[in-house]
Each structure stands twice: as structure tokens, then as C-alpha cells.
Amino acid sequence: MALLIVLITCFVIILATSQPCRTPDDFVAATSPGHIMIGGLFAIHEKMLSSEAYPRRPEIQKCVGFEIAMFLQTLAMIHSIEMINNSTLLSGVKLGYEIYDTCTEVTVAMAAALRFLSKFNCSREIVEVKCNYSSYMPRVKAVIGAGYSEISMAVSRILSLQLMPQVSYESTAEILSDKIRFPSFLRTVPSDFYQTKAMAHLIQKSGWNWIGIITTDDDYGRLALSTFVLQTMANNVCIAFKEVLPAFLSDNTIEVRINQTLEKIIAEAHVNVIVVFLRQFHVISLFSKAIERNINKLWIASDNWSTAIKITTIPNIKKIGKVVGFAFRKGNVSSFQSFLQNLHMFPRDHNKPLNEYAMLLSACAYYDTENGETCTGRQNEFQSLDENFTRLNLISCYLNVTLMNFHSLHELSNLWGCREKNSAMERPYNESLLDVLKNVTFTDEGKSFHFDAHGDMNTGYDVVFWKEVNGHMTITKMAQYDLKLLCSTQIKTKRPVCLFDGNTHNLQQIQSKCSKECSPGQMKKTTRSQHTCCYECVNCPENHYSNQTDMDHCLLCNNETHWAPVKSTTCFEKEVEYLSWNDALAVLLLALSLLGIVFVLAVGIIFTRNLNTPVVKSSGGLMVCYVILLCHVLTFASTGFFVGEPQDFTCKTRQMLFGVSFALCISCILTKSLKILLAFSFDPKLQNFLKCLYKPIPIIFTCTGIQVAICTLWLIFAAPTVEGNVSLPRVIILECEEGSILAFGTMLGYIAILAFICFLFAFKGRKLPENYNEAKFITFGMLIYFIAWITFIPVYATTSGKYLPAVEIIVILISNYGILCCTFFPKCYVILCKQETNTKSAFLQT
Known part of the structure; x- marks a missing residue:
């Protein structure tokens, strides 16, 4: 995969240096000029529409499937930049932005990354091939995005050439914490290592030991699967099946694989808990077919879709069972809500997503059979943006606050001034900016946030629960998982504290075990060599006992002083006998x-x-x-x-x-x-x-x-x-x-x-x-x-x-x-x- 990315990159660079670039309006989503340009990568559309199985020309295809959630993330970035420009934080310096729609495709995102690396103050937007980039000055100084880990990995390998800071708001793959391979990558969310650990802990705490997992066939899905398997093993949980779906909608085998996955779920009748590391469009297809087959389970949602309005509004969604998910912590977005309420006054020039949203909203307002195909099932999704946004993952606001923090803005301004006055700075501009971002600290509602040594921001998780209220599926917070508690120990007992702060006991009513639990007085006898969770219950032999459920082996009594009958839960003290006077x-x-x-x-x-x-x-x-x-x-x-x-x-x-x-x-x-x-x-x-x-x-x-x-x-x-x-x-x-x-x-x-x-x-x-x-x-x-x-x-x-x-x-x-x-x-x-x-x-x- 890495070799393929390098070859594609080299090919695109050669083309860019040998031919004039097309105008930036061809696939740019939103843009605004400024002294300092900030790039943005958002999957505003869920897939690319191609009429040919194998494209004949190297061109960006049309994108379809407008994503409200990603559109809101885009507006959050624009709002933060506009707030800074309208303030006195940067005297005489204006921030600009150039936002691209990745359409959930790696190739589109890489094309945008090459645009970010194009040379500053050049008549043609080209990427120069150099042996030494210390004096090279790209047009864009930092990039926000992308959302999907697969895309962020590919983009980060290109941006690392310039050590251009890349700050992601949703990419959670554990591998991105490796600063050797991704030196300029930062993110405002925890690594999937913590999410999988939290999931495994929730599963173990709820008494489940026989579960299924569904992931995507990409770097994000495979890494999440491997990490989750290790975490479940550490918590004595077994995985009954591992289903992997194609990562992109353009793959025509998705329907077949989803049907096969549902057949597997039906076949494993003892599996009532399924962990889902999928993208939103995967979950929509999976749940729609699960509803048709009356499959009722408990689904553990990853941060990708745990708060997706698009999924909660699926007709008859309550039939799939219960959904428990992990979502990133929410921040204070009151100023952004005001921005959304006055969005109709915001200029639409050079903002394609805003124009498309306006058209979709207008079409749904005058719904009829002619445009019904566009709006079917999405009327609730296109209600007022501020109402939608409060129900979404708002961690991207942390990203914008981080990037535009008062301290880092002044550093950015100072770096800009130094670069303008002295073009022969000892350190590259991007490298200096990366150091500033790594050390930035900000507070929100009294809590302090900063990037750790791996470039991650461990804000923890909210555990959310989907609940039907008045016929509508609502997402409520039921607990929270604090990463700081994960590594601390109690002073008195010296035991690790790894607890959920909240109420999760109602989940314990659900049973998801390969075998019925063995009662005290019994022990487990494994029946399947590959799974320790599948076993028979056998009675403890004489002079052995078990005093807990599901014990792996019976404990031996002290034969010198105690004894126990068959299937005993305790040891009894032996009676002392001798030839007594009353015998x-x-x-x-x-x-x-x-x-x-x-x-x-x-x-x-x-x-x-x-x-x-x-x-x-x-x-x-x-x-x-x-x-x-x-x-x-x-x-x-x-x-x-x-x-x-x-x-x-x-x-x-x-x-x-x-x-x-x-x-x-x-x-x-x-x-x-x-x-x-x-x-x-x-x-x-x-x-x-x-x-x-x-x-x-x-x-x-x-x-x-x-x-x-x-x-x-x-x-x-x-x-x-x-x-x-x-x-x-x-x-x-x-x-x-x-x-x-x-x-x-x-x-x-x-x-x-x-x-x-x-x-x-x-x-x-x-x-x-x-x-x-x-x-x-x-x-x-x-x-x-x-x-x-x-x-x-x-x-x-x-x-x-x-x-x-x-x-x-x-x-x-x-x-x-x-x-x-x-x-x-x-x-x-x-x-x-x-x-x-x-x-x-x-x-x-x-």
C-alpha cells in the first residue's frame, strides 16, 4: 500500500511539473484568500460517481451523497477562521483557507495534498522536486483533516516531506501515533488503542464473553481489529466471528459481503453483542438489511457512527435492538450555534458545499414525487443545522480552538513576520510551526488540553445509548470513560482504576456467551480448542471446590485438615475421630x-x-x-x-x-x-x-x-x-x-x-x-x-x-x-x- 502511494505521488508530481494545472475551482470545495493559508480536508460527499469501471483519463470524478455531518465540520473550521480574522488577535495578518472535498477517496485527498504543497508566490501551482526542502515555502502552512484514517495516512506521507502540520479531527488509527512514520501528524482525538480498550472493558464489565466484530478492509479497520483482539484476550473475551467489509462504496461486492455477514450473525445464535468499526454508509446498508431480517442484537458503535443522525433516522431503526457507542467528548459550541442561525447571511461565493446544502434544503422544503428520490428518508436530516449540530460529534471544535489558540496564533504571526523580513531563516517555517502546535495548551470549560508525545489529544470518551423517545431515536449519554483514570492507581489498594464514570448496569441484562455460566461447585471444561469461552460445566471432584461462577478449575482443599464432597462450593473441616469412651x-x-x-x-x-x-x-x-x-x-x-x-x-x-x-x-x-x-x-x-x-x-x-x-x-x-x-x-x-x-x-x-x-x-x-x-x-x-x-x-x-x-x-x-x-x-x-x-x-x- 505504501509503495503504491509513493508511485502515485511520484506520477502526479511529474505530471504537475510538466503540465499547467487546471484552475483551482475544479474540485476545491471552499476557499478564501489570506496572508496565511490553512488547508482543509473533509469528506463532504460519501463516494465518487464513475461511469466507467476503469477511468481512461486522470481526472477527478463527480462526488455524490451529501454528508450533513462533514458539511458541519467544514462550517466549524470556516467559523473559527472568520472569528479570528474579525478579532484583534492577528494584527495586519489575515488567515485564509482552502478546503477540499475528499469524497471519501484516497486519490482525491492526495490530489488536494499536492495542491497544498504547491510553491508559494508562483504563477503556476506546481510541486517542485528537491533534495533539500529547508528553503521551500509551500502555499498552505497547515492542514486540518482528514476524517478517515485511511485518507489521513496517505496525505500525511506526502505532507511529511515538508513537515507541514496536519491536524485531524477524527482519524483514530493507532498507527498514526507513530512519529517515525507520521512526524507532522497531530490529532485532537484519542487513538483507537484507547477506544478498543474501553470497548473491551465495557464488554468484560457487562459479563459478555462471546461477541462478533465487523470492520472495514482498510488500514483503519484492520488495525482496529488487531488491537481489539488483543484487548479482548486480555479481558478473557472471545470473538465468535470477524467480518470484513469492503472499505469504499465504489466496491460492487459490498452488497454480497453484507448479506454474508448477516448470515453469519444469524448462524451464531449465542452472539448477542456485535462491535462495529464501520463507516456510516456501511452501517446504513447493514442495518437496513438487518431490519428486513428481524435481526435484534446489541451493537457497540465506534466513534465513526455512534452519533450519526443519518443512521438514527432509518425507518424502523428500533427493530435492530440496542446501540451503545463511544463518542468523543463535546465542547462548548454556543458561538458556532449563533453562526449557524445566521448562515443565510454568509456569502456563498467560493463555497460549493454551502450552495449544495441550500439547494437540497430548498428541494426538501418543496418535496414532491419529482425530487423524492433525493430527499426520501432525509427530511429529518435537513432540518435546521444548529439543531443537528448539537447532536453530532463536536470534537472538531477542539481542533479549531487548538489551531487558532491565542498563543499559537501569535507564534504563527511572529513566524510569518520573520519569514517576510528574512527569507534565510535557520529553521524551515513549517518545522517551526509544527513545534508550536505540538506544545500548544488550551482550556475549555476549566479543563486543560494538549498534545502528548505521540501527537494525540486524549480527551476521553462519552458512552452514548440510543433510546426511543416519542417515536424518535435519541442519543443520550450514559457514562464517560476517562483516559487519565485508565493509567492511575488507587493509593490504598495499589490496584489500577479502570472504571466507567456513569451507569452501565442495565447492559448486564443482555446475555452474550458461548456457554451458560458454570455455577459454584462446577468448573469449565473447554470443548472448542480455539475458544476458551466455549465449554461444558462439570462438577468439582471430591476434595475440590469452586466458590465463584465460571471458574476455570476447581480449587483443592487442604487434604490434611479439610474435605469437600462432589460439586462443593466450600471445604469442610475434617472431624477428628478416635476410639472414644462412649463408643x-x-x-x-x-x-x-x-x-x-x-x-x-x-x-x-x-x-x-x-x-x-x-x-x-x-x-x-x-x-x-x-x-x-x-x-x-x-x-x-x-x-x-x-x-x-x-x-x-x-x-x-x-x-x-x-x-x-x-x-x-x-x-x-x-x-x-x-x-x-x-x-x-x-x-x-x-x-x-x-x-x-x-x-x-x-x-x-x-x-x-x-x-x-x-x-x-x-x-x-x-x-x-x-x-x-x-x-x-x-x-x-x-x-x-x-x-x-x-x-x-x-x-x-x-x-x-x-x-x-x-x-x-x-x-x-x-x-x-x-x-x-x-x-x-x-x-x-x-x-x-x-x-x-x-x-x-x-x-x-x-x-x-x-x-x-x-x-x-x-x-x-x-x-x-x-x-x-x-x-x-x-x-x-x-x-x-x-x-x-x-x-x-x-x-x-x-
């Missing part, structure tokens, strides 16, 4: 332990009352019996430490108490087994060996001492501690961690070794005389012990939860009851029920 199983086991203690006490009483009987004497001695009974009491009592909330003390006590007391019990029984074997052994060698080995007190102390040592080392190096078992999903099991499995196994294994030795001795003496032999009962008791603890190992390893201590209690009770019953109950039975056998003579019988 039914614990009560049952404790009752059995107490019953065992009662049995032990009963046995002790029976034995005490029958101390001198043979049965008691043959039980290994009174001391051994009492020690064994005490061990049984301690073992039964140890089960109480397995119940209740675990504490460090109870965790350490329960295993040590059981381990030492049970080892002592088995040690005592071991001495009894050894004594039986010694008493009734008939092998002299074995008997001598057993006599040497049989030392009851040392055996008991040694065997028990080893267990005490094992338990002591266990307590010192790896003592049991309280620990919360968080492996279960909904509860925390408070349990005793044994500290060292090796120590725990060693303690139990040592008891098993003693029991096995005891079993061997008892088994060896099982066939000895019955009246004096309790070996078979000891053997049976040891078998019960082995069965209980062999069963315990796999059960204990596979059991978890609060009932794990109950498993050990049950095994302790079984083994303790087994030994108690096998060791003492037969003797109690003899003492209580068979007293005739509890005599010395009976025991002596073989």
Missing part, C-alpha cells in the same frame, strides 16, 4: 477388661482362702501365683490406655505396660513349666541339667529385665507419639504412632519367644501324671496366645481408622483370658467343686 465397642471391650480383673481378684481370693491345699501348693508357689495374677490385672488394665483421646503419655504407657506385664506373666509360667518338667523327668542327665537351670527368681528377673531393656530403648530412641492420620477423605484419625515398627515388633517377638519356650517345656511334660500335671493346660493357653497374635498381625496391618486400637485390645483380651482360664480356672474348679480330690492322699495316687 459401643470400646464400652464392650472395657467391660470385658473389668470382668477379667474381677475374675483375677476372685481367683486371688480363692487361692488365699485355700493356701494350704495341695492344688494351691502345686501351682508353683504362692508368690508365683500372686505375681501371675498381678500381671493379669496389669494386662487387663493396659487396655484402658487404648481408649480415649490419644496423648503422648497414654501412647507410651499402653505398650510398655502390656509388654512388661505380659512378659513377666509368661516368665512366671515358664518357671512353672520348667518345674513340672524337672519334677517328673526320669532321665538322669536331663534332670541334672534342669536342676542346674531351674532358678525361678533369676529366670523371672532375667526374662523380664530383657523386656524392660527393649521398652526402655524404645522410649529413648523412638518413643510412640500422637499423630493425626489424614489419609482418610473426611476424617482425621487421632492415633498413636508407634515410633518404631522394629521396636514394636521386637517387643511382641520377645514375648512370642518366651511363650514358645514355655510351650515346648509344657508340651514335653504333657504326658506326666495327671494329678500333678498342669502342663497340658499351659500348652493349651500358649496355643491360644499364638493363634490370637498370629491372627493379629494381618488384621492389624490391613485395618485403619479409629477402630485400629480395638483390634489390639481384642487380641490382648483373648490371649490374657486364654492364659488366665487355662492356668487358674481348672484349679479353681477343683478347689470349689471337687474338694475330695484336693487332698494330699488324692495327689499321691497315681
Whole structure:
């Protein structure tokens, strides 16, 4: 595109230097002489009318489609210049103007730009080709315009040769802020970067995430599209479709592309919000066909057409739905309104647009079938100009005030005087004027305005809303978007402030989403790889939750302390569980332990009352019996430490108490087994060996001492501690961690070794005389012990939860009851029920 513009420029320059120019009246719109000439570029007509597909001659074609809005912008410029000339701001210096109608065509605007660059005080209007333009003095000193960004880009590349200041009132393409490529371009409106950012923010704030966008196929449309896509991505908004229409009415494919666009809108039923970066004539065609197809959406309008009267007066315009737009801030135009009211007194000489407007107004005043084609649908548009102007974008007034600001006017006058007196100024005139304009500052209604480093004037936006009042579509301001707030931060929270100043909540009633929002307790599951806004809602799994709508993923609960069911919106604190005192199983086991203690006490009483009987004497001695009974009491009592909330003390006590007391019990029984074997052994060698080995007190102390040592080392190096078992999903099991499995196994294994030795001795003496032999009962008791603890190992390893201590209690009770019953109950039975056998003579019988 840039290369094409350069080639066209070179071609036109060659033609201009080789042939006489035509008179300036051929396509100039309005002109007035002056010492300092100001150029103007306005798209007063919407298109060029060409009878040929490919023109045969390089000539400016006829323009059609009179644009009231652009005509008003032209009058605003003329009014500002006339005000200055009628004041005392410029003593002895008159401003002139030369305004051209671009007809919305780049080639027409470039032809006008070449006129602006023609040499000053030359009999022929030509552009000289030079290597150095420092002393070159063009006829026009500054240019106002153009409106469309596409045209401003082309014109700016030509005017940059002379660094001629160009001030646009509507060109918003972001690329124009690049001072490398467009060094002399200035504008009184914000860049599209801010407009697209404001649109994306409004969309995100309103809760929409599935939208469409329609743009034009030119630099303005493509740049706006690319910037808008980046802004929407940053705000988590997806674009369902991007439709691009031909930029100019002269393109005969517009109708086809508009129909295709409407088909796309109908196909995307979930898209209810559409962003439109189009020119006014595009929007008119688009809306007219949308009304025919009953398409009802919310349209977000760019500054190009958000306040266009021409569009609001389309028949049945209310059927298209709602329109929300971004418009430039308005200024004080009271003096201009007075100018419009007296416009009939303004001379029409050298002002073609004014003459054309007068004819159109007259034609519509006497409307009939003969001229109906000219005025159909435009009667409201041709009402009094001052009424129309108050409803239009008035930012061009800022432009005129800026250019004609008191300070800059004096600088301009001084520069003019210096140039007249000294033609060999060090700096080119245009370059000096450009510096003046860049640094100009003016105030309007108490607000200060100036160009920033990019040549932009960030005045912000009004957010407008189209509303039907008394059958007519009116444009009302609903909010404003301040660019200064865009970059500021709150002092306390340090968060960026990017808010609309006004009421936009009524837009939130409109839904425009690819998928229904996921409720709390759910998360999004993307179904289309290219769009994150299209998804399914799936429930959060166990131990996960989501507490907001449309969350991308569920949050994980702290598994150690909290849990959550499926589709949860919060985490719940885990309940702490342990084998409590009021648990039914614990009560049952404790009752059995107490019953065992009662049995032990009963046995002790029976034995005490029958101390001198043979049965008691043959039980290994009174001391051994009492020690064994005490061990049984301690073992039964140890089960109480397995119940209740675990504490460090109870965790350490329960295993040590059981381990030492049970080892002592088995040690005592071991001495009894050894004594039986010694008493009734008939092998002299074995008997001598057993006599040497049989030392009851040392055996008991040694065997028990080893267990005490094992338990002591266990307590010192790896003592049991309280620990919360968080492996279960909904509860925390408070349990005793044994500290060292090796120590725990060693303690139990040592008891098993003693029991096995005891079993061997008892088994060896099982066939000895019955009246004096309790070996078979000891053997049976040891078998019960082995069965209980062999069963315990796999059960204990596979059991978890609060009932794990109950498993050990049950095994302790079984083994303790087994030994108690096998060791003492037969003797109690003899003492209580068979007293005739509890005599010395009976025991002596073989």
C-alpha cells in the first residue's frame, strides 16, 4: 500500500511539473484568500460517481451523497477562521483557507495534498522536486483533516516531506501515533488503542464473553481489529466471528459481503453483542438489511457512527435492538450555534458545499414525487443545522480552538513576520510551526488540553445509548470513560482504576456467551480448542471446590485438615475421630477388661482362702501365683490406655505396660513349666541339667529385665507419639504412632519367644501324671496366645481408622483370658467343686 502511494505521488508530481494545472475551482470545495493559508480536508460527499469501471483519463470524478455531518465540520473550521480574522488577535495578518472535498477517496485527498504543497508566490501551482526542502515555502502552512484514517495516512506521507502540520479531527488509527512514520501528524482525538480498550472493558464489565466484530478492509479497520483482539484476550473475551467489509462504496461486492455477514450473525445464535468499526454508509446498508431480517442484537458503535443522525433516522431503526457507542467528548459550541442561525447571511461565493446544502434544503422544503428520490428518508436530516449540530460529534471544535489558540496564533504571526523580513531563516517555517502546535495548551470549560508525545489529544470518551423517545431515536449519554483514570492507581489498594464514570448496569441484562455460566461447585471444561469461552460445566471432584461462577478449575482443599464432597462450593473441616469412651465397642471391650480383673481378684481370693491345699501348693508357689495374677490385672488394665483421646503419655504407657506385664506373666509360667518338667523327668542327665537351670527368681528377673531393656530403648530412641492420620477423605484419625515398627515388633517377638519356650517345656511334660500335671493346660493357653497374635498381625496391618486400637485390645483380651482360664480356672474348679480330690492322699495316687 505504501509503495503504491509513493508511485502515485511520484506520477502526479511529474505530471504537475510538466503540465499547467487546471484552475483551482475544479474540485476545491471552499476557499478564501489570506496572508496565511490553512488547508482543509473533509469528506463532504460519501463516494465518487464513475461511469466507467476503469477511468481512461486522470481526472477527478463527480462526488455524490451529501454528508450533513462533514458539511458541519467544514462550517466549524470556516467559523473559527472568520472569528479570528474579525478579532484583534492577528494584527495586519489575515488567515485564509482552502478546503477540499475528499469524497471519501484516497486519490482525491492526495490530489488536494499536492495542491497544498504547491510553491508559494508562483504563477503556476506546481510541486517542485528537491533534495533539500529547508528553503521551500509551500502555499498552505497547515492542514486540518482528514476524517478517515485511511485518507489521513496517505496525505500525511506526502505532507511529511515538508513537515507541514496536519491536524485531524477524527482519524483514530493507532498507527498514526507513530512519529517515525507520521512526524507532522497531530490529532485532537484519542487513538483507537484507547477506544478498543474501553470497548473491551465495557464488554468484560457487562459479563459478555462471546461477541462478533465487523470492520472495514482498510488500514483503519484492520488495525482496529488487531488491537481489539488483543484487548479482548486480555479481558478473557472471545470473538465468535470477524467480518470484513469492503472499505469504499465504489466496491460492487459490498452488497454480497453484507448479506454474508448477516448470515453469519444469524448462524451464531449465542452472539448477542456485535462491535462495529464501520463507516456510516456501511452501517446504513447493514442495518437496513438487518431490519428486513428481524435481526435484534446489541451493537457497540465506534466513534465513526455512534452519533450519526443519518443512521438514527432509518425507518424502523428500533427493530435492530440496542446501540451503545463511544463518542468523543463535546465542547462548548454556543458561538458556532449563533453562526449557524445566521448562515443565510454568509456569502456563498467560493463555497460549493454551502450552495449544495441550500439547494437540497430548498428541494426538501418543496418535496414532491419529482425530487423524492433525493430527499426520501432525509427530511429529518435537513432540518435546521444548529439543531443537528448539537447532536453530532463536536470534537472538531477542539481542533479549531487548538489551531487558532491565542498563543499559537501569535507564534504563527511572529513566524510569518520573520519569514517576510528574512527569507534565510535557520529553521524551515513549517518545522517551526509544527513545534508550536505540538506544545500548544488550551482550556475549555476549566479543563486543560494538549498534545502528548505521540501527537494525540486524549480527551476521553462519552458512552452514548440510543433510546426511543416519542417515536424518535435519541442519543443520550450514559457514562464517560476517562483516559487519565485508565493509567492511575488507587493509593490504598495499589490496584489500577479502570472504571466507567456513569451507569452501565442495565447492559448486564443482555446475555452474550458461548456457554451458560458454570455455577459454584462446577468448573469449565473447554470443548472448542480455539475458544476458551466455549465449554461444558462439570462438577468439582471430591476434595475440590469452586466458590465463584465460571471458574476455570476447581480449587483443592487442604487434604490434611479439610474435605469437600462432589460439586462443593466450600471445604469442610475434617472431624477428628478416635476410639472414644462412649463408643459401643470400646464400652464392650472395657467391660470385658473389668470382668477379667474381677475374675483375677476372685481367683486371688480363692487361692488365699485355700493356701494350704495341695492344688494351691502345686501351682508353683504362692508368690508365683500372686505375681501371675498381678500381671493379669496389669494386662487387663493396659487396655484402658487404648481408649480415649490419644496423648503422648497414654501412647507410651499402653505398650510398655502390656509388654512388661505380659512378659513377666509368661516368665512366671515358664518357671512353672520348667518345674513340672524337672519334677517328673526320669532321665538322669536331663534332670541334672534342669536342676542346674531351674532358678525361678533369676529366670523371672532375667526374662523380664530383657523386656524392660527393649521398652526402655524404645522410649529413648523412638518413643510412640500422637499423630493425626489424614489419609482418610473426611476424617482425621487421632492415633498413636508407634515410633518404631522394629521396636514394636521386637517387643511382641520377645514375648512370642518366651511363650514358645514355655510351650515346648509344657508340651514335653504333657504326658506326666495327671494329678500333678498342669502342663497340658499351659500348652493349651500358649496355643491360644499364638493363634490370637498370629491372627493379629494381618488384621492389624490391613485395618485403619479409629477402630485400629480395638483390634489390639481384642487380641490382648483373648490371649490374657486364654492364659488366665487355662492356668487358674481348672484349679479353681477343683478347689470349689471337687474338694475330695484336693487332698494330699488324692495327689499321691497315681
